[in-house]
Amino acid sequence: MLSFLPAPLLGFIVAFLLVVSTLLASTIILLMSPLKLLSLVFPALSPRVRRAIAAIQETWTGTNSTIFKLLPDLTWDIRGLSELRRDRWYFVVSNHQCWMDILTAFHVLNRRIPPLKIFIKQDLLYVPVIGLAVYTLDYPFMKRYSRELIAKKPHLRGKDLDTTRRACEKYKDYPVSVMSYLEGTRATPEKMAASQTPFRHLLPPKSAGAAFVLNALGEKMDTVLDLTIAYPNAVPSFWDFCCGRVRRIVVDVALREIPAHFCQGSFESDPSFREEFAQWTQQMWVEKDDLLLTLQRVND
Numbered sequence: 634m635l636s637f638l639p640a641p642l643l644g645f646i647v648a649f650l651l652v653v654s655t656l657l658a659s660t661i662i663l664l665m666s667p668l669k670l671l672s673l674v675f676p677a678l679s680p681r682v683r684r685a686i687a688a689i690q691e692t693w694t695g696t697n698s699t700i701f702k703l704l705p706d707l708t709w710d711i712r713g714l715s716e717l718r719r720d721r722w723y724f725v726v727s728n729h730q731c732w733m734d735i736l737t738a739f740h741v742l743n744r745r746i747p748p749l750k751i752f753i754k755q756d757l758l759y760v761p762v763i764g765l766a767v768y769t770l771d772y773p774f775m776k777r778y779s780r781e782l783i784a785k786k787p788h789l790r791g792k793d794l795d796t797t798r799r800a801c802e803k804y805k806d807y808p809v810s811v812m813s814y815l816e817g818t819r820a821t822p823e824k825m826a827a828s829q830t831p832f833r834h835l836l837p838p839k840s841a842g843a844a845f846v847l848n849a850l851g852e853k854m855d856t857v858l859d860l861t862i863a864y865p866n867a868v869p870s871f872w873d874f875c876c877g878r879v880r881r882i883v884v885d886v887a888l889r890e891i892p893a894h895f896c897q898g899s900f901e902s903d904p905s906f907r908e909e910f911a912q913w914t915q916q917m918w919v920e921k922d923d924l925l926l927t928l929q930r931v932n933d
Contacts, residue, residue: 643703644876650700651736651875658693659766662686666769683807686770687748694743697736704877709740713886717745722804722853724846724891725749725812727860728835728921729819730868733879737862738812741884746858747808752842771803773811801849810858811846815839815914834925838914840907844900852896857889861921863928883928889917 638646665686672679701707723746727738739749755774758764768774801811815838818824830836847854863883873879895913898906 640876640878643705644872647700647703647875647877648872650703651697654693654696654700658689658696662689662766662769665689666765669769680807683771690748690770691744694739698740698743701740704874704879706880707877708881710881710883711741711886712884713888714741714745716888717742717858717886719745719747720808721747721856722808722850723747723810723856723858724843724850724854725810725858725860726815726843726917727812728862728925729814729816730821730834730862730864731819732871733864733869733874733882734814734862737882737884738860741860741886742810742858747810749810749812750804751812752814773801799849801846804850805853811850811854813842813846815843815918832918832922834929835918835922838918840911840914841900843914844895844898844907844910847891847896848898848900850896852893854896855891855893857891857917859887859889859917859921861885861887861924861928863925865929885924885928 665682668678668682669686672682725738725742725746727734735751742749750770750772752773753767758768758774804811816836817839818836820830820834820836825832825836828836861884863885864879865881865883866879869879892913894906895910898910900907900910
């Protein structure tokens with residue numbers, strides 16, 4: 634605990650340690666990338682290489698959790714972890730309010746489920762060290778096309794969903810936790826106003842990406858791990874968190890059964906399936922919105 638330090642100095646120390654932890658883990662993973670390439674030639678090596686790389690990710694998350702202990706008066710209020718397992722496939726969904734959501738998800742779920750694979754924007758591939766590291770970790774990359782670009786180049790329609798399918802097919806042979814933010818971006822007040830969302834705390838969910846993940850992984854992906862993250866005192870910035878200004882983070886973990894036919898239907902070509910799937914995600918969001926209202930009333 635470093636409560637005696639001024640907030641800016643505490644923030645600098647914690648942020649510096651988190652950056653060093655991330656760069657160190659990324660560098661180690663990057664150094665292992667030749668082994669990953671070698672496993673393509675010798676498939677028998679693949680499970681060992683994959684487990685070694687996953688262990689580095691989990692160690693990085695554990696290191697970050699240790700760094701979090703430097704923050705004064707931070708309380709983690711986490712509910713619903715008892716039924717989680719490391720030997721099954723999970724489709725992890727979460728609300729998304731700020732950058733801290735990512736570190737929170739890793740902290741809460743580390744070593745309780747298979748290592749998280751988060752859909753990330755393709756632009757991250759070009760970030761030095763980190764981009765190649767997440768590529769080595771087999772994180773699925775997404776490349777989104779604007780409506781304007783698709784209008785000019787119709788052949789790009791559906792390309793982003795094809796990327797989703799190809800990215801997930803590699804996960805059929807071993808348990809994995811694929812995480813997606815169904816809102817597509819952070820739910821800031823400005824974005825919520827622009828989207829005319831019917832929800833109080835959420836942007837409308839986008840169903841297409843979720844449908845393609847489930848379709849790609851078939852019946853192995855039979856459970857949604859539904860994270861609801863709340864910051865009762867105010868949604869923090871990363872700097873607020875590092876400075877110790879966050880007093881409580883509340884995380885509710887719920888398991889939802891995925892209807893078996895959702896892993897087989899065609900979101901692209903079957904309008905009735907598309908409507909049913911959209912209603913399913915919409916109902917999930919209605920319940921999450923109500924839960925967020927409750928969790929945000931939790932006081933120290």
